Amino acid sequence: MHPYSDNPDDTVAALGEQKLLAKIRRWLGAAMPAAPHGMGDDCAVLPPAPKGARGAALLTVDPVIYGEHFDDAIPPRAVGRKLLARNLSDIAAMGGQPEAAVVSLALDPRTRLDWLQAFYRGLAALARQHRVPLVGGDLATHRGGLVASLTLLGHASGKRVLTRTGAREGDFIAVTGVLGGSLASGHHWKFTPRLAEGRWLAARPEVSAMLDVSDGLAKDIHHLVPAGAKPILFADLLPRCKGCDLRAALTDGEDYELLFTLRGTPAKAARLAAEWHHAFPRVPLTIIGRLSDRHASAVGALDLAPYHGFEHFR
């Protein structure tokens, strides 16, 4: 659905801010608690955490932008869903638990009310599913554009926060799900953020570093590689989506799968994989390679140099 209307009666301009806020409350429904724990004050006030229940706080922000992250072909419900899902994936990538979200919306006055309604309903549905209250936000005019930015607050689920730093030479490299073809298949707005999987992995001491694949494996893997090391990957091990070639699996991006490193012997890695398949029987887990010395060479190893992931502003 095209988000703008030429019929002024269908637009946010026809309602104005106050009535629009009232509508948004209704669209969000149970996903939005009452003030001060939700919309309606200068800040959202978060309910105090149960004693001892909360690890380190996590904070992440990601937008969806008309013309960049979505177009007229994507249902507005899916746009709202994707906005939250992208941020949930970042919390998943650190093994965290989401806690509360705020949404900042910059809207052209011509934005259709039914577009916006579907957007909020999609956002609210996923928020309820993950019990993430939408505790506030901001609405502003932005002539000629539509930018929605969501900030998600979360906390580590245990004592440990699993970061991108922590891998070392000899660690195995593993990935969840399959890679590639996200835009073509609609995965980029349909995906389920790997929250339970992320928490499961963060609880395993042999998992040494993790991230979610958003700009393509070929680009994102470098964030996990410590100085002096390089990743040895094998093309035939890479789990690809149906019909995807190697380039697609390496560079398409928006996979929102977990990429992580694993310390220990091959037997230990195999044991973790076996326990994984018991815990998440429907989610593939594949060991795709290993971190090696920068000067090492392995016969048949993938040369990543010709593959670039998504780079903004190019």
Added chain:
Amino acid sequence: MHPYSDNPDDTVAALGEQKLLAKIRRWLGAAMPAAPHGMGDDCAVLPPAPKGARGAALLTVDPVIYGEHFDDAIPPRAVGRKLLARNLSDIAAMGGQPEAAVVSLALDPRTRLDWLQAFYRGLAALARQHRVPLVGGDLATHRGGLVASLTLLGHASGKRVLTRTGAREGDFIAVTGVLGGSLASGHHWKFTPRLAEGRWLAARPEVSAMLDVSDGLAKDIHHLVPAGAKPILFADLLPRCKGCDLRAALTDGEDYELLFTLRGTPAKAARLAAEWHHAFPRVPLTIIGRLSDRHASAVGALDLAPYHGFEHFR
């Protein structure tokens, strides 16, 4: 400064994302801690709070948008400063203490690097001044627009969070500073958020409700008025900026002053005002009226009906 350049060498497109991120690290300097407590991972990890030091968590978000909140006449340094200052003002309005911020930037590829550098420097300078680490964010392409959205996490400074709800009939109404003329005078990008003042007021049990004036007193005051009550204000009591008429003081908006209600006798209100002037000798505090029964009429009281504050999307 116009934020876009026709010379590709001067733009973010010339650098690409990775080099731009490196530059932003440099521009932010000490305002950005190292990962995982700053930029560089999927989420920012907030350092644990000192034991017992933290009240309820507060979360707020506000954007600055090219063509709406700033134009070519405003120095980019001031735009960055304003982005944080707006959010600090929301934390001030609840008597809170700011803790950490994330910034989401949607940028046209033609955005000038020197514009962006000045923007980040202005943001970092105010962040350092208030000891608010910029712990992360997001960069995305937005052809034809420039939207910067900042989310600020904070906490109540004491056990109490001062909300907009809590006033009742008979409470006095008071405001800090002077009102009106914010756009003409440049106050809207030069103002100092009233953080210390907000905390001071939140610690006083006789202060019953508070907000910061952003859309104009005539509009914002209604958020403090409980059902069945109305505000009785007197035009000659309103502290106006130099050269401002009554309409400007009531409707210009972007004042970022604290508007609050005060329980108790006139003598008690006068005592608070006297202690205020001792604590903040350079910041005016003015009692401008009182909350009254909806049916009451007071001779000389201001009729607010003809005055509207700023309304988005109109």
